[in-house]
Amino acid sequence: MDKIGVLLMNLGGPERITDVGPFLYNLFSDPEIIRTPFPVFQKPLAWLISTLRSTTSQQAYLSIGGGSPIRRITEQQARELQSKLRDKGLNATTYIAMRYWHPFTESAIADMKADGIDQVVVIPLYPHFSISTSGSSFRELKKLRDADDEFKRVPMRCVRSWFSQSGYLKSMVELISEQISLCELPSKAHIFFTAHGVPKSYVEEAGDPYKQQIEDCSLLIINELEKCLGHTNPHTLSYQSRVGPVEWLKPYTEEVLADLGRSNVNDLIVVPISFVGEHIETLQEIDIEYKEIAEKAGIKNFRRVKALNTHPTFIEGLSDLVISCLEGPQVNLEEASKLPEKVKLYPQEKWQWGWNNSSEVWNGRVAMIIFLVLFIELISGSGPLHKLGIL
Amino acid sequence: MDKIGVLLMNLGGPERITDVGPFLYNLFSDPEIIRTPFPVFQKPLAWLISTLRSTTSQQAYLSIGGGSPIRRITEQQARELQSKLRDKGLNATTYIAMRYWHPFTESAIADMKADGIDQVVVIPLYPHFSISTSGSSFRELKKLRDADDEFKRVPMRCVRSWFSQSGYLKSMVELISEQISLCELPSKAHIFFTAHGVPKSYVEEAGDPYKQQIEDCSLLIINELEKCLGHTNPHTLSYQSRVGPVEWLKPYTEEVLADLGRSNVNDLIVVPISFVGEHIETLQEIDIEYKEIAEKAGIKNFRRVKALNTHPTFIEGLSDLVISCLEGPQVNLEEASKLPEKVKLYPQEKWQWGWNNSSEVWNGRVAMIIFLVLFIELISGSGPLHKLGIL
CATH class of the missing domain: 3.40.50.1400 (Rossmann fold)
Known part of the structure; x- marks a missing residue:
């Protein structure tokens, strides 16, 4: 019988107070979370925002016990889902891939390879699709899969969103x-x-x-x-x-x-x-x-109303989702990770006159260059503004 | 029936190439791994050594597939041990606490609290005791437990070393x-x-x-x-x-x-x-x-010879170890984390004349101060050596 790997994707969260800063840095390093016109600014900007937000965020985590329970709850969901699937006669093992904290997607892939999984079902633990949640997780998975000749050969079926799944609706009710x-x-x-x-x-x-x-x-x-x-x-x-x-x-x-x-x-x-x-x-x-x-x-x-966590009706619903994904028409990773057609990815191909997407992009780029020049001048103490006598 | 938590302690290891530097930093930040006479130097020294060793270490990890398999193997051991213990009629759940990488001890404690564990058995996955392995893990656990009023109340039994356990010896043979x-x-x-x-x-x-x-x-x-x-x-x-x-x-x-x-x-x-x-x-x-x-x-x-991993005789041995720990005389965390009597902890109480432990410590301290003064002088461009005309 085929060994099925069920990959559950989620956001992840800091488990210790000292993890809050690095977690926020990972989050804001994702171009799907914060978009900058120049990719080179992504990491410095992520560093700046995560540093500025770290203290407030740490206080929030302290008020709920010092860390996020998301890894623990996701692991419990994975364990319950695995038991449910095995009860239903599937040779399935569940894996977790967090987008911004441990255990990362790399760990899940390494585990599935070590376990000799024959086929993977990917389920984002977000019922609704968004570019910034399921979309980002699918694209991260695609990037890693494309770079891994061994893992690329393992067939993969994806569920893009599942908010109308009857078990999910029933458990919410x-x-x-x-x-x-x-x-x-x-x-x-x-x-x-x-x-x-x-x-x-x-x-x-x-x-x-x-x-x-x-x-x-x-x-x-x-x-x-x-x-x-x-x-x-x-x-x-x-x-x-x-x-x-x-x-x-x-x-x-x-x-x-x-x-x-x-x-x-x-x-x-x-x-x-x-x-x-x-x-x-x-x-x-x-x-x-x-x-x-x-x-x-x-x-x-x-x-x-409590979050679903390991509510039995919800876990039952997830197991039905896995089975219908295996039986239904295949949605592969390319389709699942596809951005909506309207998404304009940076960089724009060329300059266009008028008040449009292209001008917005160039507006942003010029602003970034001015910001950088100003920043260098403030640090170095010399530059065009000093020459003009403004600074 | 009492809910038993079996806490398996291990070293941990980087799972992605980008984790190698931070992992080494955690390792060298531990005063049981590198001892400096002034605790204030621990972190800068850890940063320096981890930065210097990072590239070589990354190459080593790349040659074995890009990361350490230690989390995966420890999780497999934990899963097998849990099944074995439940087969033997114990209501036991296994947890993992890594010393220098995820999942850290904090996560294991949070999980045990969430699961309402009544009693904990602590087993270091090092058969032999060393200050720098089991010792460091026990002391980390003690530090976190002492700071947690809820977790402090959960009874705990520890195994300090277990190299003579018959199942372990048999599996090695x-x-x-x-x-x-x-x-x-x-x-x-x-x-x-x-x-x-x-x-x-x-x-x-x-x-x-x-x-x-x-x-x-x-x-x-x-x-x-x-x-x-x-x-x-x-x-x-x-x-x-x-x-x-x-x-x-x-x-x-x-x-x-x-x-x-x-x-x-x-x-x-x-x-x-x-x-x-x-x-x-x-x-x-x-x-x-x-x-x-x-x-x-x-x-x-x-x-x-292969490492033990999930060799059935070894897992059987571990399960016997848990049972004998529960039945035998209690070794509590204070005893398990105790350093050998000869360990001289910094700072030494007072200066002693002669070539002895105390002079070694003071020798180190003076060297560190000179190093610091030299460093500040090199950065600031002024100081005693400049005044003497040497720099």
Whole structure:
């Protein structure tokens, strides 16, 4: 019987306080997270941002016990999924590939090679596809696979997104119903979906399907929930975790919370929709920061729905996903890692006149050069501005 | 039934080429690996040495596939041991704590806390105790445990060394016999034990029991081997992996190989005695470097005995070790992490006249201060040497 390797891809997170800085550096070194017009600026910029954000981020991790639980929870999910698949008669072994922290994709590949895996099924632990999450993980995997003549020969099937998978939807409904049942007036409870945000430009300019998939997913969950409960609940979708100066997907979670407070919502059922395991965004951002905002806004009962973790219905759903991936039409790594057609990759081919993508790129490049010249002048103490007498 | 956590401690190793530098930095930051008279010099010195050694070390890792297999093999050992213990009716879960690379001790502690472990059995994956291996791991564990009020309450039993455990000896004999059986004249095959070396001062000044335990262990193996084969083989013990300018335990592996070549040894059975899993010292140092030296010296058949990895007799032995640790007299973490009495920890209490330990320490301190003053003068361009006109 074929030895199946099931590769679960996730973000990864720092496990010790001293890991926070290097983890942030890895994160911001990814051109899918921060885009600079010149690749040569990527690493210095990553260093700068990770250094500036390190202390705040460390404090956040300290408030949830000193590190991220993402490796532990992902390993538990992998272990449960492996048992479930073997119960179903598959000779499957699960592996973990984190994008920005240990265990990295390299380790998973080395393990699969050592175990003599005959075929790989790749499942990103993000139900919805985004350029910056599943997309980045798929491309990292592709880069490593292309460079490895031995591993290249192992057939690979990928799942690009799976938010409509019935086991996933069912497990979400189960966990949401659990919280609704605690309310005095269950039918009045307000279902508040909060998804991790991305910059608006990802969706509007690069054509990231993320927003559409999140919206579709929340409606699917609401439909299933109605079937299960027999009543319709009011619901809202918002986006959290915004950082930096640019506009992200709207509405922002903190703003919606204030609005809901003003509308006298008593029972708020907070559903972290884009996370399948607890991590800093649920344990710290939702449970501490957003909860405080909600309570200040007058919301009485802030009931946060648990992340899926190893919820049996969810693990069952994941195992069905693996089986349907093996039986269904093959999606290979090339297709899975493909960027949406609208994505304009740097560098642009040539200069074009007018206010367009090309001018934006050149605008950025000129700004970067001026910034660099200014920086060198400030350090060296001589340069054009000194000659002009400005400095 | 009590939930038993079995904590396996090991060294750890870089998994990607880019991990080599940071791994070496962690290694040399450990005062049990490199001792400086002033703790403030530890990190700069670690940075300097890891930077200088990084390229050579990267080349060594590249020659064995780009990284160390130690995490993978240790995880396989942990998985096999867990199954074996559960077969024997214990509600046991295994955890891994690496000393110098991921997964670190912090991760294992977080996992055991999350799993609600009732009692911990600590087993270093070094059969023989040394200040620099098991000793360093025990002290790291103690430091983290002392700082964690929750984890401190979980009872802990430790095994300090286990080189005389019958399953371990039996598995070594099995793997050695396998290689001997391949020789034309089995009774003439020369058994060549090669253990990882340590600086001579660890043993002679600090009282490290390592050398004695390695010697005892090799004799125990030879005895068992004779019982099994019915004939006595010639044998030698040597120490490998020496780095730096100081004297290490002798004889050195490379020198003994040259001697054995001169004595016309045809079949050499190379036994890596202090390693229970393949890593850089077996796959690169023995299989490539020492093999070349041996062949140049005229040894015809260089037969390297495999490391134990997941050899069933070895895993059986480890499971017996866990059970006897649970049933036997308790060795707590304080006792396990205790340094030999002769260890002189810096700083020495006071100055003593004469050529002794104290003068050595002060000699080192004065040298370090002069070095620092010289360094500052070279950078700043002014100082006592400039005033004297020497610089």
